[in-house]
Amino acid sequence: MSTFIAFLDTTFWINAAAIAVLLMISAFCSGSETALTAASRAKLRARADKGEQGAAAALRVTEDSERLIGSLLLGNNVVNILSASLATALLTRIFxxxxxxxxxxxxxxxxxxxxEVLPKTWAIANPETVAARVARLVRILIVVLSPIVSVVRGIVRGILWIFGHRTDANQNMFSIHEEIAGALALGTSEGTVDKADRDxxxxxxxLGNRTVEEIMRHRSQIEMIDAEDDPNEVLAQxxxxxxxRLPLYKGERENVVGILHAKDLLRAVERFLRTGDGKLDSVSDLDVMKVAMKPYFIPETTPLDEQMREFLKRRTHFALVVDEYGDLKGLLTLEDILEEIVGEITDEFDPKGERQLxxxxxxxxxxxxxMTIRDLNRETDWALPDDEANTVAGLVIHEAQTIPEVGQVFSFHGFRxxxxxxxxxxxxQLRIRPLDAGQ
Incomplete structure (x- = not known):
């Protein structure tokens, strides 16, 4: 005991104090790393917009995630190794x-x-608050260690390059889209987010990841009017x-020459009757093409979000879709795009057909x-792929590599x-059943 007490000199207490300080620095680095990587940038942005300076600093610090992690890991490892070395020297001197x-x-x-455990547990419990508090000190640490971190980063990228992996310096650690989608999926599974809200x-x-081709009405389903028909027949149709709005064609359905709006036609008929003899038979002299609007054509590869903005800009809700050769593929309305967000929209004039599912x-x-694969997945929470086909029938034809006969059965993607x-x-029409629901 007397020998041990003899070692409790000034050197012992200085080393012990140094170890304690190094452990505190290590705890700071560990907690800061956890808080800054776990903190939601959306929540930090909301706090920064309210004037919280710490949240704004945290946003700036996390912009370069690679340099942030490199600095914190470097500081953490240096102090941990140094504290272990001091402890070894101190206890070797005694024992x-x-x-x-x-x-x-x-x-x-x-x-x-x-x-490790204590600071990280505290940080993960309040990531945004902790991140806002430590951001300024972390910023100083990044500036101090930046030269060393740059060298380490270069060495790491060189090693990865040798093995064929290329890194992007501007690549964010997390995709905002994936983060939101994951949060919605988690919220739905936990019951905190309704399925309809998630959808x-x-x-x-x-919308930005999908194209016009995926949701347009196919040309075979378009109701069209022959511009050369008698005006009385056009009015009746x-x-x-x-x-x-109905497309007008001449000669063949591919040759769309105008878009006829019902209100424009009725206004023209009303003016024609008032200036004429007032008899409906005289409508046969009406020139339908003078009433029609110029058709608006769009390529089938246009992203939906871009097309929605174009609809709003042009103050129109109706477009004809063409392929790369200029051939008519289908039509798209603003309502079709909105239905991808809110679901099916019906009114008193929509035909009352049978449900698709x-x-x-x-x-x-x-x-x-x-029925589109996306709509089927949305209603049933399935995960059928829609990379190769837009409709359920198209998926079956793609997988079967033929047009099947009635009664044929196929099993793929976990479904019958x-x-x-x-x-x-x-x-x-198809009959579909998940395979795990029984063969």
Whole structure:
């Protein structure tokens, strides 16, 4: 005991104090790393907009995530190694060679508890608050260690380059889109976010990743009017149609020459009757082409968010879709884009057709072949791929590599597909069941 007390001199207390300070610095680096990487940039932005300077500093610090992590890891490792070296020297002086093993045990326990678990647990519990508090000090640490971190970064990138991996200096650590989508999925699974709310938010986020071709109405489903028909027949077709805007064609359906708006036609008829003899028979002299608007054509590869902005800019809701050769592919309306966000929109003039998706008592689903894969996934929470086809029928044809007959059964992507009905070369109805629901 007297020998041990003899070692409790000034050198002992200086080394002990240095070890304690180094452990505190290590705890600061560990907690700061956890807080700054776990903090939501959206929440930090909201705090910064309210005038919180710490949150604004945290946003600036996390812009270069690679330099941030490099500086904190460098500082953390340096102080941990230095504290372990001091502890080894101190305990070796007291206990001799056995002090090495004792220093290893003691420093492992101290670093694990006080420099790792404790600060990280505290930081993960309040990441935005901790990040705002430590951001300024971390900024100073980054500036001080920046030259060394740059050298380390260069060495790391050189090693990765040798193994064929290229890094982007401007690449963010996390994708904002993926972060929001993941948060919505997690919220839905935990019951804090409604499925309908999740679908609307994801629908809005996905507009930039989807093209006009994926949601347009195919040309075979477009209701069109022959511009050379008698005006009386045109008027009757417009009044009988549930649509407000109808394309006009001449000769063949591919040759669209105008868009006829029901209100414009009715206004023209009203003016024609007032200036004429007032008899409906005289409408046959009306020139429909003078009433029609110029058609608006868009390429099928246009992103949906870009097309929505174009609709709003042009103050129009209707566009005809063409392919790279200029051939008519289909039509798109602003309502079609909005339906990708809010779901199906119907009014009193929409035809009351059968639902595209009907569950059965046996666990199967009767699905319209023209139903889009995205809509099917949205309603059932399935994950059928839509990379190669837009509709369910298109997916079956793609996988089967042929146009199947009625009654044929296929199994792929974890589902059983049975062709229930076919019209000409089009699969009009399918019976689908998840394979894990029973064979």
């Amino acid at each position: 001799g060679h056995s002090g090495v093993a004792l220093a290893t045990l003691v420093m492992t326990a101290l670093v694990l508890i006080f420099a 609307r938010l994801l629908g809005a986020l996905d 417009v009044l009988a149609s549930p649509h407000t 009907k569950p059965t008592e046996t666990g199967d689903y009767i699905v319209d072949g023209a 597909f049975e062709v229930a009905a076919r019209k000409d070369n089009r699969i009009s």
